Amino acid sequence: EISPQRLAQSLAALGQVGALEGGGVNRLALTDADRLGREWTVARMRELGMAVTIDAIGNVMAVYAGTEDLPPVMTGSHIDTVRTGGLYDGNYGVLAGLEVVATLRDAGVRPRRPIAVAFFTNEEGARFQPDMMGSLVYVGGLPLAQALATRAADGCTVGEELRRIGYQGPAAIGCPVVDSFVELHIEQGPVLHQQGVQIGVVEGVQGISWTEFTIEGVSNHAGTTPMALRHDAGVVAVRVAAFVHELALRYGGRQLATVGSIQLSPNLVNVIAQRAVFTVDLRNTDEATLACAEAEVHAFAAQCAAAQGVACSHRRLARFEPVAFDPLVVKLIEQETQALGLSALRLPSGAGHDAQMLARVCPAGMIFVPSVNGLSHNVNEFTEPDDLARGAQVLLQVLMRLAQR
Amino acid sequence: EISPQRLAQSLAALGQVGALEGGGVNRLALTDADRLGREWTVARMRELGMAVTIDAIGNVMAVYAGTEDLPPVMTGSHIDTVRTGGLYDGNYGVLAGLEVVATLRDAGVRPRRPIAVAFFTNEEGARFQPDMMGSLVYVGGLPLAQALATRAADGCTVGEELRRIGYQGPAAIGCPVVDSFVELHIEQGPVLHQQGVQIGVVEGVQGISWTEFTIEGVSNHAGTTPMALRHDAGVVAVRVAAFVHELALRYGGRQLATVGSIQLSPNLVNVIAQRAVFTVDLRNTDEATLACAEAEVHAFAAQCAAAQGVACSHRRLARFEPVAFDPLVVKLIEQETQALGLSALRLPSGAGHDAQMLARVCPAGMIFVPSVNGLSHNVNEFTEPDDLARGAQVLLQVLMRLAQR
Numbered sequence: 001e002i003s004p005q006r007l008a009q010s011l012a013a014l015g016q017v018g019a020l021e022g023g024g025v026n027r028l029a030l031t032d033a034d035r036l037g038r039e040w041t042v043a044r045m046r047e048l049g050m051a052v053t054i055d056a057i058g059n060v061m062a063v064y065a066g067t068e069d070l071p072p073v074m075t076g077s078h079i080d081t082v083r084t085g086g087l088y089d090g091n092y093g094v095l096a097g098l099e100v101v102a103t104l105r106d107a108g109v110r111p112r113r114p115i116a117v118a119f120f121t122n123e124e125g126a127r128f129q130p131d132m133m134g135s136l137v138y139v140g141g142l143p144l145a146q147a148l149a150t151r152a153a154d155g156c157t158v159g160e161e162l163r164r165i166g167y168q169g170p171a172a173i174g175c176p177v178v179d180s181f182v183e184l185h186i187e188q189g190p191v192l193h194q195q196g197v198q199i200g201v202v203e204g205v206q207g208i209s210w211t212e213f214t215i216e217g218v219s220n221h222a223g224t225t226p227m228a229l230r231h232d233a234g235v236v237a238v239r240v241a242a243f244v245h246e247l248a249l250r251y252g253g254r255q256l257a258t259v260g261s262i263q264l265s266p267n268l269v270n271v272i273a274q275r276a277v278f279t280v281d282l283r284n285t286d287e288a289t290l291a292c293a294e295a296e297v298h299a300f301a302a303q304c305a306a307a308q309g310v311a312c313s314h315r316r317l318a319r320f321e322p323v324a325f326d327p328l329v330v331k332l333i334e335q336e337t338q339a340l341g342l343s344a345l346r347l348p349s350g351a352g353h354d355a356q357m358l359a360r361v362c363p364a365g366m367i368f369v370p371s372v373n374g375l376s377h378n379v380n381e382f383t384e385p386d387d388l389a390r391g392a393q394v395l396l397q398v399l400m401r402l403a404q405r
Numbered sequence: 406e407i408s409p410q411r412l413a414q415s416l417a418a419l420g421q422v423g424a425l426e427g428g429g430v431n432r433l434a435l436t437d438a439d440r441l442g443r444e445w446t447v448a449r450m451r452e453l454g455m456a457v458t459i460d461a462i463g464n465v466m467a468v469y470a471g472t473e474d475l476p477p478v479m480t481g482s483h484i485d486t487v488r489t490g491g492l493y494d495g496n497y498g499v500l501a502g503l504e505v506v507a508t509l510r511d512a513g514v515r516p517r518r519p520i521a522v523a524f525f526t527n528e529e530g531a532r533f534q535p536d537m538m539g540s541l542v543y544v545g546g547l548p549l550a551q552a553l554a555t556r557a558a559d560g561c562t563v564g565e566e567l568r569r570i571g572y573q574g575p576a577a578i579g580c581p582v583v584d585s586f587v588e589l590h591i592e593q594g595p596v597l598h599q600q601g602v603q604i605g606v607v608e609g610v611q612g613i614s615w616t617e618f619t620i621e622g623v624s625n626h627a628g629t630t631p632m633a634l635r636h637d638a639g640v641v642a643v644r645v646a647a648f649v650h651e652l653a654l655r656y657g658g659r660q661l662a663t664v665g666s667i668q669l670s671p672n673l674v675n676v677i678a679q680r681a682v683f684t685v686d687l688r689n690t691d692e693a694t695l696a697c698a699e700a701e702v703h704a705f706a707a708q709c710a711a712a713q714g715v716a717c718s719h720r721r722l723a724r725f726e727p728v729a730f731d732p733l734v735v736k737l738i739e740q741e742t743q744a745l746g747l748s749a750l751r752l753p754s755g756a757g758h759d760a761q762m763l764a765r766v767c768p769a770g771m772i773f774v775p776s777v778n779g780l781s782h783n784v785n786e787f788t789e790p791d792d793l794a795r796g797a798q799v800l801l802q803v804l805m806r807l808a809q810r
């Protein structure tokens with residue numbers, strides 16, 4: 001049995017690193033805070049006697065040896081956060097994995113296969129896009145060189161920042177090869193909490209589309225330039241952003257759409273914006289609908305830009321089709337949940353996760369625990385300690401079943 | 406006759422201060438660049454033997470003595486710029502005023518009344534609101550203490566910055582008392598250039614309304630939060646901004662509307678915005694229509710905020726009713742323009758100007774010269790040298806007529 005106290009303590013301790021005044025944490029990928037978080041976590045891995053390797057994109061893998069030298073069963077998640085994040089997103093999956101290892105070690109249990117606990121670089125995609133970058137590189141979905149060259153809005157590249165914080169490791173990409181992967185995570189949405197269910201059995205991850213639009217107009221005086229003569233980049237940005245919101249309402253169902261970032265230049269009250277850069281985040285469990293939403297947004301942006309006489313360009317920041325998890329892993333999670341006498345609900349994941357990348361190379365699945373009021377990417381993100389403990393216990397059972405095969 | 410070369414040289418020299426790579430200038434009010442611009446201009450005033458005084462809000466007045474000790478006829482404008490401004494906005498009026506004094510001095514001419522050349526603090530309102538702050542304080546329209554306490558988005562106050570750059574002077578507010586005020590300025594709009602007219606005779610300034618809206622929602626995960634459960638501050642910002650644009654088109658005529666500044670927090674691709682701060686700039690020559698536009702925007706913002714379940718507050722950054730200039734000064738400008746054989750057009754000013762504040766305490770008027778393609782608040786702002794010279798010559802004639810009265 002896992003120790004709820006030890007798990008809670010480790011979450012609180014890692015939550016101190018990059019803590020924000022008034023709660024929550026800012027540990028954007030590859031910042032100094034991320035480095036400190038990595039150091040704390042690696043130290044904990046070493047305390048548990050695990051063999052730690054770091055690969056060329058900064059993914060950290062720690063292995064608890066099995067009785068046979070087989071590919072490990074892996075768990076894990078990420079420890080980077082958004083700028084105003086909570087203490088659970090990602091961190092919980094990593095620390096619960098280490099809690100499982102601590103429990104096995106205390107009990108003197110060695111499974112047949114090794115158990116690996118990993119944390120992947122830049123899962124959030126808040127500073128560098130795409131999200132799930134480390135796991136995507138790990139599975140060969142993004143060339144290492146391209147990932148390293150990715151530049152943040154602050155001007156830094158992934159490669160520079162990895163070297164600066166000392167986390168570009170010697171391990172080869174894709175090593176170790178894993179047997180299977182199970183990720184434990186807070187739901188980040190409202191379903192389990194609202195329905196009073198203890199464990200979410202994740203069937204898959206919805207499709208994700210991130211696009212950055214750049215509008216180039218002409219700055220001019222807000223008081224002297226007739227409406228008809230304007231080339232206002234800001235007008236195009238806000239019209240497209242309003243359209244994106246209406247599109248989600250019009251599609252209904254599982255369509256989500258968010259404009260979370262807008263930058264106008266020069267961003268002054270009496271100057272017509274010369275440039276606008278904004279992002280569009282579209283999600284759907286259905287690939288065809290997602291593609292249709294993307295096409296509508298692009299067409300509307302082009303039409304608005306033409307009407308305003310400005311240039312409109314865009315680049316894809318991330319694009320992942322919906323992913324279905326391995327049916328046997330899903331079934332196993334459901335069975336072990338029920339065997340522990342816990343209530344279970346099958347559901348899709350709204351957020352992207354490293355498990356969806358690992359699913360490209362091995363049987364993979366995910367376990368969710370409830371998020372109070374469905375809050376995440378918010379400093380008030382919270383999961384009840386009992387739910388945290390239940391999730392870790394399910395993880396232990398599932399990992400042991402996989403590792404004993 | 407004024408010297409076109411000397412005028413052009415002084416504009417080029419002041420344009421070096423805070424020059425941007427690739428053209429244009431950044432001399433936001435009370436920055437180090439503004440201090441350097443002030444030093445350059447004060448040195449030029451002293452070279453001309455003028456008596457320089459600086460008041461408690463940093464307005465700088467230089468007086469060329471007349472034959473009698475009467476209240477001076479004043480000209481001038483401002484030397485602060487927007488973040489990506491041109492070389493003419495404001496600077497031209499100040500330097501043309503000094504060119505008039507240099508011409509009189511070279512010719513050994515002393516008018517009956519003194520001639521004063523002033524530059525007023527923070528006319529642009531780009532860093533601190535309201536705009537025309539120095540002239541507004543000068544005429545008693547804004548208490549000094551309130552102006553000094555005004556805080557910029559960068560956290561600094563007007564008072565701190567004035568003291569830091571050494572421009573909080575000993576002269577009392579409202580001194581010297583002036584006889585009359587004439588400001589020479591580039592049009593900043595397209596009318597004179599499009600119609601091929603040499604001199605604009607400004608009849609008044611349209612009304613200006615600046616409001617800052619702050620929307621407070623709840624940040625949450627873009628991938629997990631159903632549309633119906635969101636409290637997205639960004640959605641309200643973009644809907645209101647799009648409405649503001651549509652309102653201007655719907656009103657037609659002389660209604661202008663601009664959302665030049667938007668700030669989302671945390672401003673990340675996959676995080677629903679917790680806070681949005683944006684500005685609305687509304688202008689109209691008709692006060693009743695302007696008030697009606699303001700009321701519509703407020704009502705729509707409140708309605709959007711309610712629909713999204715977020716808080717909406719606002720503060721007035723600036724509000725000036727339309728101003729009519731003194732009919733005799735307007736007539737005098739028109740007569741002197743025609744006497745020089747130049748073409749003239751009566752028109753309203755789209756931009757706010759220090760002259761509209763001075764109009765509260767003395768007969769005031771303005772002279773415009775054409776802006777090529779109506780560009781302003783843009784690094785490519787340009788006025789032909791011949792037009793610059795013509796405007797300065799009209800200014801000389803008008804000032805002499807007023808000073809000889």
Ligand SMILES: NC(=O)NCCC(=O)O
Pocket residue numbers: 089123124125131132188350351352353626627628675
């Ligand atoms: N789990 C999580 O928050 N991932 C970030 C990527 C996303 O936006 O879905």
Ligand SMILES: NC(=O)NCCC(=O)O
Pocket residue numbers: 221222223270494528529530536537593755756757758
């Ligand atoms: N002349 C000028 O650009 N003034 C700035 C204030 C305004 O926005 O009208």
